[in-house]
Amino acid sequence: MCSMIVTVTFVCTLIITPAIANDICTANALPRVPASQRNLHETFQRTSLLYGLSTIGNEYLIKQECQEQLQLFQLGVRTKMPWAVKMFDASASLEPGFTFGHNFWLGNSEVCSAVSRQTHVQISTYLRHQMKPELLTEVAPFNVDFRVLYLRHNSSWQVDAAVIAFASRLHVGLCLPSACTAHEVQQLVQAYLSTDLNAANEFYEMNLQYDYAKDLKLKSTTFRRTSFYLTCFFLATTIALTVAASLLRKSQDLYKANANIRNSRSTNGNVLETTNTSGATIKPHKSELDLNVTSFIACFDFDANWLHVFAPAKVEHTFAALNGLRFGSAICVTVYHYLMFLFHGTRNKVTLYNYQAYVGNVDIFVDIFFTISGFLQAYNHFRNVKLLAVIRQNSLKQNFKLMGLHLFHRYLRLAPLYFLTIGLSDFGSKLLDDISVFHIEHKVYENCEKYWWRNVLLIQNFFDHNDMCGLWTWSLACDMQFSILATVLLFLYVKHPKRKKLCLAALTGTSIAYTYTFGLKLNFDQTIEATFTFLTEIYTHPFARILAYMCGGIAGWYFVVQKPTEWHFTKQIQHFFDYLVALIFFGCIFIPTNHNFSVFTSTTILLFERIIFTVTSCILILSNAHGRMRWFFRFFETTFFQKFNRVAYAMFLINPIVVFALPGFSRSNLYANPLSLFAEFIGLLVILVLLSTLLTLLFDIPYQNLSRLLIQYQMRKKVD
Template identity: 25%
Template sequence: MLQVRWTAVTLMCLLFHQAAFARNVSLKCMQDTTTFLVELEKETPRQYAVLMYDAFGKMGSDVEGGNVNRLGSVRECRSVEGPEFSGQYCQVFLKQDRVEYFVGVCVPDSCTESEVQTLMYYEAFEQGRISLIPPVPSVLMSDSTLGIFMTQCYSDSTHLDLSAINCLFVCSVLLALPLVASIYVALIKRKKLREVRPGAGLTQTSNTNQYGAVLSNGSATQDATQTSDQNAENYQQNFTKSFLSCLHGFSIQNSGEGLLCAGNSASSYSSLNGIRILSLLWIISGHTVQLSVWNKLDNDKRWKEMVESNPLYVFAFSGPVYLAVDSFLLLGGLLSAKSLLSSIRRSDNTLSTGLVAHFLIKRFKRIQPLHLFIVCLTIGLFSVAQSGVFWFIAEDEIFNCKKYWWLNLLLINNLFTITDICAPWTWYLSIDFQFYATTPLLIFMYRLNKRVLVVVSIVLLMVSSVTGALITGFLHLPVHQPTTLAYESYFQYYYNKPYTRYGPYLLGILAGIYMTTKKETLIKKQWQAVIGWLCSLSVMALVVGLAYVLREVPPHLSLPHAVYQGMHRSLWALALVWIILACEEGYGGFADTILSLSLWTPLSNISFACYLIHPIIIILYNGKQETTMHYTDLNFFYLFLGHLLLTVVAGYLLTLLIEKPYLFLMRAKQ
């Protein structure tokens, strides 16, 4: 079989030598490649050549269902030790009959990426095109012409540069400091518990009498000296007390207090924790599927046929899933209005410039320690981890974080295209802070004149809706997040931009103002509650259902797509406002019982860290896969549960070691 497959190896070697001079392939690369090919021609090839050939990606079954990628074996290729070279795993990205896929190849490590691409596919005199990668047969794809648009090679060693080393060091120090403080606090407490002073009171009295006698018989100089010593001792005691207090506040013992306690605070709305956690679970479920689909499933076509047209997959399909982000924006607006109004009441009912500045700085300090830690962790962790078959997403993250970390620092990364920003999921933090900064302005309008607030709010809602509709119509955008990275215009012009996503946050601010300042209940009779619930649930069902009806990308300007895109996020948020209000006024029923469960409180306490860390866990898992993932409902349900468990554990640790301690440290500096 081996001889049949490689009958043209000798001719190919001669052609490769000719190509080396014509296409600038190094002599060392050509010699090593020729050695490998000649060895394969032998009746009994050496083990290294067999392993290299075996590590090549080969076509599998169910190409019709989407199984087009030929991964090969990274592990087997990296184990190759040739006469004068080692095995190097590369991916050659091809296009055939409008289908894009990649093939894993094992080549000598003396060849560069450009040389591998030259050797894989070139023109050789009248022999025409010769390729080490056979195309998909014409029985499966009508056009057998191959086109190479990229080649990428992976090393079996990690590439740590200065930025990665610095990030690893910073992350290690930030994690170590609370641990050291915790150990020190634990030792101090243990020492105090073990101290036994049976004669402490007698000794203290004796010393007092002794020093009293000295002072009564001493000179004025001695008295001054004693006073100075006492002041120094008092200063030292105060400093020690402050240091120990700061150390305790920075420790795990302090950060963990109440973190996992169940129950709802009397000052907060009981249903918010439930909405927050259910939305987070929805997002983790969506990312579990979405990021896997980007890596190409081995039944990709069948997945699309099954999932994209069935509303039962509302937890996996990208359109409805990311309505959970609009739920977050609504909650953010509601709580920001509530927080600012409470601060105004505590400040003699005055909305001053200083109060607004403190309001914004407090928010900045609240989110940035953990946010920037995640940026640093992304660079360090992905640089240390050994690359795998699907490591290209992780490599993009490393490159983008090294280049664009300052966008995360300034909280403006959402203003750039999502394919060129560090940790793309953190765009939400930027847009949330930008919207947060508008809360004081709207509160000022409310205090100035309520009618002005109503007019401005209507105008802002219309601008946000019309902008989203126009962008969707003229750019022919889908109404949901695409399942491939091909639709860059969706991310670049619509998805993460403040001028298209402000509606839910604005409704949250208005809801927060109303619920904080209302004098009486809105729902006065049972029939009003029934009508409200019917309208709310109908709107939510309509918003979710239409995402499936309008799932196709419009080839031309489509009015239904434009109208849906412009209005569906605000309609979803408006329905959620009703649910929150109904639960607060005693008309929540079963929904209020579920949303107000004490279970949600500890999860809500760590939800910020869980949101930031879960994509890293998913990317690491997907990037380290050695085979293409296969979608079944059961497979991905178990995968979701695994990601969820790791996310909760990692989120708890990050909250305990990073979020809470450094939030305390920043408060202590005030």
């Protein structure tokens, strides 16, 4: 029995041994994958989204062509083929700074362009280089496109200030084969993210979800928008009128020269007709026959408008400093817009957020514009003795007609440049949304399509700020609404002074009650985060801003109607109060906010800051009018501020468009630091002043001239 068992065991051993030997030989014959390459494969699969997509593609998700090209890319990376290395390098991977808001994994679009075409770099063939020459010459066997994927996350490992630019959305730039359609890419990304392959997704607990993708190419639909056609028509019409005005000016100069020659040759200075050598009568110039058309075209005379804008500064003017103060305030607003719009393309968002939080008290700073506007409206109204007499004599119907004419002319002066800005914003935002690598959270063009009529009526600030077509235009709407209300109250004051005082008291109480109601309801705590979140209620609503306009109007009335009060103080005490007013004015702007107070206290502080800042601004305006505090206003009366005061309106309207274009057209994210921000802002300011000057000459001054022309025509009509 034992011998039989031994025999069977021996036979089995003889049978199995050749098979094992054969397997060993076969294994030795197959090429081994180095451990380092296997490690690289696993690392790339977990860190590079493009490489990870190439490892999960199959015929059920994508078409064969796309799958084959992705597999070819994967093989090229493993074998370190130059075109594949460039394609890998051009695609995004995890970047540092995620915890502080860095969501821009943009890759490199220029390197992606070099994947499918040769790159020409001027280098010497006689100098030694370490690089592989194939990096410049070798191209992929298929076409590639650079695309940006937008992935949402809900990670708690990232600072998420409640500001629009802190949106939880990753920007991932990939150099993908052109054969892969948008739908196929979406399928691949969703399949990849559903696994635990991506290291960043797993480590930061992102729970990434595919949102959408962009190919960064122009869309024909962008150039078929109504705003594009209207803007082009408006530009072409204005330029044509400007050219016509220039030709008309030359023809008028020629006609005047010929008339002077004829007058010098005439023996009778009262001759109405001049006869040439053939006996024919020389008729008057056409400009004398078509006075209305000629006058209309002359409003667009570029040379005359240039002289008007850059006329010699009149420093002796009563309110010369206000012109400088308005232009200086426009520069400060531009600084704030610059910091705000840089959020969309900055990788150190928290740092920039802190810059913005401490640059100034934005909650109250813009009140300076409303205070100046209210002061000037009341001042111009009460110093016009003839107008006051007409209002007293007119009936209610006549006064309503007069108010309507006043508001029409104000709208005519503001509307052209304002409408041009809206058109450029609508078209420009759609263009930017097509080709920018950054996601645009506040899509202006969508709001303009739906709510353009609100901007036409200047009532956009009554609605949610997220629905505004041009968020920065809220102050223009407020100013127009305050102007309408002030016009009614000023007319009412001439007829019934006591009723106006009751109206002012009611408006003051309403504004205070409104601020407390919404401050307590929304838990306002004076942070910049709360200001952005409750922008509609706390910042842009007319009831939140009306106190500044009313206070300015009262100061204008006081300056014209009331006699200046003589205060018998020593010079030291007068200087002390002057410095105190200036200190309070700047203190209200730059005072750091304290977040340790209760909601009621924070709301009260906000209200008192607005009141104190507005009253201080009025005191400064009156001091300037009475020739006081020359040391303070001398800076704002300089030639620079006086000459560029007229472009402040255009600068206010156009600066957000230019500022937003800086990060919008960039192909990479920005890093904000004080030195680079300062240098860039200086260049931006120069561009804005030049552009605002051109827009003022073409779209602002001509329509102001037209408004004056209509007023003169109405006055002549009344006289006739």
